[in-house]
Amino acid sequence: MSGVQMILGRIKAQAVAWILAAALLLVAIVMNLFASGVLIDIYTYFCLNLLLVLGLQMFMGNSGILNWTYVGFVGIGAYASSILSTAPAVKDMGVPNMYPALVALQLPILPALLVGGLVAALVAAIIAWPLMRLSNAVGVITLFATLIVMHVILTQWDNVTNGPRTFFGVQYYTTMWIAAGAAAAVLLMALWFKESSLGLRLRASRDDRHAAKAVGINVVAVRYFSFVTSSFIGGLGGGLWAHYITSFSPKSFYMGEAFLLITMLVIGGAGSISGATLGAAIVTIMRELLRQLEGYLNNSGVIAFDVYGLTEVAVALLMITILIWRPGGIVGGQELSWPLWRRRDNSAEGE
Amino acid sequence: MTHTMLTIRDLHASYGAITALHGISLDVNEGELVALLGSNGAGKSTTLKSICGVLRPVYGSVVFLDEQIANKTPESILKRGISLVPEGRDIFTSLTVAENMRLGAFVSYNRKRYQEDLEEMFGLFPILKERLHQPGGLLSGGEQQQLAIARALMSHPKLLILDEPSLGLSPALVDQIFELIVRLRERGMTILLVEQNAERALRVADRAYVLNTGVMEFSGTPEELENELDIASVYFGGGEGNKEVTL
Numbered sequence: 001m002s003g004v005q006m007i008l009g010r011i012k013a014q015a016v017a018w019i020l021a022a023a024l025l026l027v028a029i030v031m032n033l034f035a036s037g038v039l040i041d042i043y044t045y046f047c048l049n050l051l052l053v054l055g056l057q058m059f060m061g062n063s064g065i066l067n068w069t070y071v072g073f074v075g076i077g078a079y080a081s082s083i084l085s086t087a088p089a090v091k092d093m094g095v096p097n098m099y100p101a102l103v104a105l106q107l108p109i110l111p112a113l114l115v116g117g118l119v120a121a122l123v124a125a126i127i128a129w130p131l132m133r134l135s136n137a138v139g140v141i142t143l144f145a146t147l148i149v150m151h152v153i154l155t156q157w158d159n160v161t162n163g164p165r166t167f168f169g170v171q172y173y174t175t176m177w178i179a180a181g182a183a184a185a186v187l188l189m190a191l192w193f194k195e196s197s198l199g200l201r202l203r204a205s206r207d208d209r210h211a212a213k214a215v216g217i218n219v220v221a222v223r224y225f226s227f228v229t230s231s232f233i234g235g236l237g238g239g240l241w242a243h244y245i246t247s248f249s250p251k252s253f254y255m256g257e258a259f260l261l262i263t264m265l266v267i268g269g270a271g272s273i274s275g276a277t278l279g280a281a282i283v284t285i286m287r288e289l290l291r292q293l294e295g296y297l298n299n300s301g302v303i304a305f306d307v308y309g310l311t312e313v314a315v316a317l318l319m320i321t322i323l324i325w326r327p328g329g330i331v332g333g334q335e336l337s338w339p340l341w342r343r344r345d346n347s348a349e350g351e
Numbered sequence: 352m353t354h355t356m357l358t359i360r361d362l363h364a365s366y367g368a369i370t371a372l373h374g375i376s377l378d379v380n381e382g383e384l385v386a387l388l389g390s391n392g393a394g395k396s397t398t399l400k401s402i403c404g405v406l407r408p409v410y411g412s413v414v415f416l417d418e419q420i421a422n423k424t425p426e427s428i429l430k431r432g433i434s435l436v437p438e439g440r441d442i443f444t445s446l447t448v449a450e451n452m453r454l455g456a457f458v459s460y461n462r463k464r465y466q467e468d469l470e471e472m473f474g475l476f477p478i479l480k481e482r483l484h485q486p487g488g489l490l491s492g493g494e495q496q497q498l499a500i501a502r503a504l505m506s507h508p509k510l511l512i513l514d515e516p517s518l519g520l521s522p523a524l525v526d527q528i529f530e531l532i533v534r535l536r537e538r539g540m541t542i543l544l545v546e547q548n549a550e551r552a553l554r555v556a557d558r559a560y561v562l563n564t565g566v567m568e569f570s571g572t573p574e575e576l577e578n579e580l581d582i583a584s585v586y587f588g589g590g591e592g593n594k595e596v597t598l
Contacts, residue, residue, distance in 0.1 A: 197457065204443050204454050211441040215454050215502070216426045271445070334486070 016274050016335045017191035021184035024050075028180035040176050042288050047179035048241050050280040053264045054183070054190040054273070055233030059226050060262075061270040062199055064206035065135070067227075068143045068258055070234050072150035073120040075253025077235025078242035079154070079161050081116030082170045085109045085243070090169040095162040102160065109173050113239040120235025124228045132223040135209065147258065154250035161250060168247035174240045182240055186233060191273050193229065202226050256312070263319045269329025278331055286318070287311045354381045356510055356541055357402070357433075362411035364394075364401050371397040374411065375567045377560055379510065379543055384536045386552040387545045389562035395545045396438070398562070399514055402543075403435050404428040416509070434508030436499050438515045444488030448479055451487050451498055455505030465505075472501045475534070493524035500531065511535070512543045517551065529555060553577075 024047065031043050052074060060067040083091070083098075084107045091103045107115065127146065134142055155164045193199045205212040205219045212219055242248060264283045269275025290310045297307045322329065357379040364372040372394050379385045389395050400406035402413055404425040413421040420428055443451050452472065456465050473480040476497045482490060487498060496516060503511060513532070517525040525548070533555050536542055546552035553559055553573040561569040561576070569576060 200446075200450055200453060201457070203446055203450070207443040207445050208441060211437070211443060212454075213425065214435065214437060214441060215506075216429045216457070217454075218426070 014191060014195070017187055020274065020277055021187045024180050024184045024187070028176055031176065042284070044174070044176040044179045044244060046280065046284040047176070047183040048174070048237065048244060049261075049264065049284055050277060051179070051183045051186045051240065052234065052237040053261055053276045053280045054186045055230055055237055056261055056265055057270060057273065057276040058190055058193050058199075058233060059202075059223075059230035060265060061272070061276065062194060062202040062206060063223055063226060064270075065223070066140045066143070066262070067230070068140070068147045068262075069150065070230065071253050071258040071261060072147050072154075073124060073231040073234040074238035074241070074257075075150070075154055075250065076123055077116040077120040077238030078248060078253070079116075079167070079238075080119040080235070081109075081112045081239030082167060082242045083160070084112035084115055085173075086170055094167065094169045095158075097159050098162075099159050109171065109243065113236060113243070116239035117232045117236035120238070121228050121232035124231035128224050128227045128231075129220070132220050132227060147254070151250060151254050154253065164250060166247050166249045170242055170246045170248075172243065172246050174244035179240065179244065182237075186237075187273060187277070189233075190276070193226075194273065198222060198225060198229075260315065263315050266319060266329060267322050269331035271328065272331050272335045274335050275329045275331035279329070282318075282330075283315060286314060290314055355379075356381045356416060357543070358412075358414040359398075359402070360412045360414075362398070362401060362413065363409045364397050364406055365409050370409075371565050372401070372408075373565045375562065375565070377567070377570075379541060381541055382536075382539055383557045384532070384542045384544060384555060386549075386556035386559040387543060387562065388547075388549045388552060388559060390547070392564070393562040394565045395562055396514065397565075399435065399512060399545060402428075402512065403433060429506065432507070432509035433512065434503040434506050434510070435512045436503045436514060436516065438518060442487045442490075442495050442498050442502065445486055447484050447486055448490070448498060449483045451502050452479075452505050455502030468505055468507075472504065475504075475531070476501050493520055493527060496520065496524075496528060497531070504535075508540075510541045510543065512545070514545050515547060516544070517546065517548050525551065 027043065028047075031040050035043070056067060056070045059065070060070070083102055084105060086094075086106070088103050088106060091098055095103075131139070131142055131146065154161050157163070158165075161167060194203070201212070201217045201222045204215070204217060205222055209219055238253075245252075260283065264279040265276055266279070267282055268277065268279025294307050294310045297303055326332070355378055357377070359375065359377040361374045361376060362372055363370065363374050375394070375398065377385075377387070377398070387395055387398065397406065401408045401421070404420065404423050404427070408421050411421070412419060415428075415431060415433060418431070420431065420433075423431075443454065446454070452469060453465070456468065478494055479498060479501055482494065487495065490498060500511075500513070500516070516528050516532070520528065529551055532542065532544065536555070544552055544556065553576065556573055558571065559569070559573055559576055560567060569579065
């Protein structure tokens with residue numbers, strides 16, 4: 001009987017992610033059939049954001065540690081995969097100071113994306129151990145400082161990244177299909193990770209670090225492996241993003257982006273996959289609408305001065321509002337559950 | 352039957368300059384329920400910390416199943432079969448009851464055995480089955496205490512240590528917890544019970560130890576303790592008005 005209950009519980013816990021993943025692909029099909037180029041672009045952008053937010057959720061959502069460095073690993077993945085996938089002639093022209101060995105190096109796009117993720121994971125593996133020993137405010141400040149260090153390296157190492165100048169000439173590869181497929185795959189992975197033994201131990205350490213030690217959990221090791229996994233997804237997502245946007249500079253991987261990703265996660269609810277998805281959707285839609293509004297205001301001359309930065313202000317206000325009224329995010333820590341199952345749960349409680 | 356499971360000999364422990372244990376000795380035999388009693392600051396928690404590897408003893412030996420464990424890490428002591436239910440019901444409040452139980456089992460996780468263990472726990476704690484997919488923080492105090500004990504049992508301990516299991520519970524719930532302790536003992540579980548509620552603990556224990564300011568003042572059966580009434584009155588009645596013992 002309870003074996004059946006266990007299995008039911010497991011299906012119930014995973015149903016949300018399967019439904020969301022199927023919905024992602026379904027929307028892609030609908031978009032492909034009916035939508036215009038702009039909508040397809042917005043949807044692709046949403047899928048890439050969702051993928052990045054889910055990668056962030058893996059560590060931040062389950063450990064409760066505000067992860068500022070994540071966007072830096074996205075940048076490492078973007079640069080590593082772009083350097084590998086771009087033709088030598090293009091690099092020769094675009095990045096004049098690049099090391100000759102790097103210029104000569106070229107891989108097909110898929111292996112390049114994979115290596116991008118691996119390089120991000122490797123850097124994470126090298127720097128993360130001391131970081132993972134820290135908790136609370138100290139941990140957050142240290143991770144924030146680490147992002148600044150990463151940014152300085154990206155802007156100054158012009159033999160690799162072209163310095164603060166734009167890195168251009170990356171091939172366009174990430175279509176809406178690839179973005180939606182990758183986001184759906186990462187969605188299932190994020191759920192699997194959350195329910196896995198590692199994810200469970202990580203969530204236990206978030207709840208009560210000392211109790212986690214008491215049941216035999218090595219908190220630093222659990223955090224470390226989760227951080228590396230999350231950084232790998234970030235690097236992979238960065239590569240896909242780079243092959244969608246095709247030209248970028250280090251400032252795409254700094255405070256502004258970090259803030260946007262963290263907002264997406266916090267608004268929806270960092271503890272759950274459904275929350276991360278909802279947050280990514282809300283922020284993407286808001287961003288597009290406000291951008292249109294901004295364009296309209298500035299072109300029509302309704303207001304005497306030009307309006308800039310509406311998105312940032314609105315997103316920040318939304319975050320403040322949510323944090324005041326629902327500190328756990330819109331969805332909260334538990335996954336959304338199907339109404340049918342919820343009813344059955346309640347009747348079981350009544351017994 | 353009386354195979355010795357845990358043997359503590361001449362254990363000294365200190366926090367920096369302050370010595371908390373002045374050479375205590377204690378035995379727990381297989382299948383026994385041993386009560387460790389004493390007032391605040393007597394050294395009960397220090398003794399437990401020394402057994403579980405949280406505190407390194409200054410001198411003395413802790414032998415568990417013929418193996419010296421005085422300098423082992425908490426994880427490795429847990430793996431050897433000593434499971435502690437800490438004071439104050441340290442459960443994971445945002446994780447579900449099922450997840451809490453899985454964490455208890457994780458030192459030796461085996462899916463098939465896990466399912467069987469879960470069934471067994473539902474037999475002992477029917478309420479946990481109903482609450483299986485609810486966050487632990489939504490359980491009542493008594494249910495949380497049951498969950499904490501169930502989580503400890505999931506690791507298949509050879510020795511279960513309960514630190515003040517009745518603390519902060521209403522009298523009716525205290526009854527429930529003690530009934531549970533008796534049931535566990537009847538199933539052959541070896542238990543070391545630390546309690547301030549001496550009267551209740553002595554009613555269920557096979558043997559008892561009384562600690563006072565880091566020195567073992569008494570050891571023997573509850574009946575023997577009863578005969579040495581002055582010890583009882585000094586350490587349970589004297590000075591602490593709310594802890595009256597009618598032995």
